[in-house]
Amino acid sequence: MSELPQERRLVTAVPGPKSQELSARKAAAVADGVGVTLPVYVRRAGGGVVEDVDGNRLIDFGSGIAVTSVGNSAPMVVRKAAEQLAEFTHTCFMITPYEGYVEVAEQLNALTPGDHAKKTALFNSGAEAVENAVKIARSYTKRPAVVVFDHGYHGRTNLTMALTAKNMPYKEGFGPFAPEVYRVPLAYGYRWLTGPEHAAEEAAAQAIDMITKQIGAEHVAAIVIEPIAGEGGFIEPAKGFLPRMAQFARDNGIVFVADEIQTGFCRTGQWFACEDEGVVPDLITTAKGIAGGLPLAAVTGRAEIMDAAHAGGLGGTYGGNPVACAAALGAIETMKALNLTERARRIGEVMVPRLRALQEKYPAIGEVRGRGAMIAVELVRPGTKEPDAALTAAVAKACHANGLVVLTCGTYGNVLRFLPPLVIGEDLLNEGLDIIEEAFAGV
Structure with a gap:
């Protein structure tokens, strides 16, 4: 496990001033076609946490799009x-x-x-x-x-x-x-x-x-x-x-x-x-x-x-x-x-019931689906199956601001997807789910 403390910490707004400065440099130097989901510039990462150049520590529910399943710095x-x-x-x-x-x-x-x-x-x-x-x-x-x-x-x-x-x-x-x-x-x-x-x-x-x-x-x-x-x-x-x-x-x-x-x-x-x-x-x-x-x-x-x-x-x-x-x-x-197949199943066992409870509370959640540590919710206009990409983006933005990396996807842009590292601690996993709940309550 990484020596990086496995805890969320927000010391600036997200993104912070150093990340914003790097974003300006990126805009001048990098082709516009290379988009960025969350412009926090990473200094180090490991376990279930990403630390940015401003010292913020974010809970990672993205794993670099399912890449760092063993963590960003597995020994x-x-x-x-x-x-x-x-x-x-x-x-x-x-x-x-x-x-x-x-x-x-x-x-x-x-x-x-x-x-x-x-x-x-x-x-x-x-x-x-x-x-x-x-x-x-x-x-x-x-x-x-x-x-x-x-x-x-x-x-x-x-x-x-x-x-x-x-x-x-x-x-x-x-x-x-x-x-x-x-x-x-x-x-x-x-x-x-x-x-x-x-x-x-x-x-x-x-x-x-x-x-x-x-x-x-x-x-x-x-x-x-x-x-x-x-x-x-x-x-x-x-x-x-x-x-x-x-x-x-x-x-x-x-x-x-x-x-x-x-x-x-x-x-x-x-x-x-x-x-x-x-x-x-x-x-x-x-x-x-x-x-x-x-x-x-x-x-x-x-x-x-x-x-x-x-x-x-x-x-x-x-x-x-x-x-x-x-x-x-x-x-x-x-x-x-580390028997990460079993860890992935456990992540699903923790996430899915909490997301389904959220679905009962918010009719905009049309479906909770996935297996193991590959979980998603599809967002729609309540009472219909009309995709709600705007709500999806708003929930993701609220999660980002509160220190949780989440990704969106879907043919209609209306799916929140969760891909935590398989080595994430269960305390961080539940804290991330708390942030998702708060995001839905806020938007």
Whole structure:
């Protein structure tokens, strides 16, 4: 655990004067397209706390978007990364390889769902992992088409923007996009017109019908899906939907790709979210929580599929950087040692009842949903399901001012999402929930 005191402390307004000064420097030096959710400039962070340059300590319910699940300065991550840093920082695995890359691949092959033979390739970012999963699937199947889902988010490269559903801010003005990408319905229970009890069956039927009629299953290389849609609003597809789509893929020689970039590495109370319904993907993409904050991503999957790409067809200058690999080994060791799957489940057990009690008090909370430490509330105009993005922004702003880092998301911008570090203390967790309650009372 970090030596940073695990307590909230506000000594200035948020953001404080030093953060405001840095914001002015950012405006002059950094491209405007790089937005900031909460302009407090961080000096140090660890456990469940972020400390800014003004000395404020904020409770962290964001984890750098599900990245620092083991904390921002987990001792095992810091130690292994520092040791590697002192040995060498880079050789390029494609030129002169090193053991750390191989060891991370071995760990991922063992940890990901399924007992079949697996192989792994390492990359820099989640978007790069998804893009390479598509490359691998196309190489294996010799087919062009890729199927994705409403509310999905897969990255900011040209191909992954095409795979992503939401236009603003991810796609606006950046087209044209990569071709041969097709979007089908997701079983979004809360918004399914005939009710959540019909969502899985009807959404799967509609998706399969669209694939067979509009594309032809024989032309589809990959079906790519997040087991819980992240940026789209922490939407957990209605039970039965994922297994049905995975079975359809198997029946038609389509590579089924689970995008576990936000859900992976204990976040949902399991190592990987697709385990909840026993879904075994052909390929799984990971990033975010993999390396305790260092940039690393991976594609792991069936050995025969992973081996389909020709030698030299996969790679990249920095992919599987040795320092990031060392950090990943430290993060995985930490997850196992601290049993962070169980910690994630406990976080959900604390958060969900309190948020549901809040829902009973405030009809603007349309739904509380999520698993483990990946929890969200969807805000609507009372008595309707009309999204209320303005209220969502106001609640988030009130939380920020009171020393709690929270994030928003959702296709309609009306979802508050909570991603606390899995190592957060329960006292901080409850204090953060107190702040959320106060924010709702205030707005």
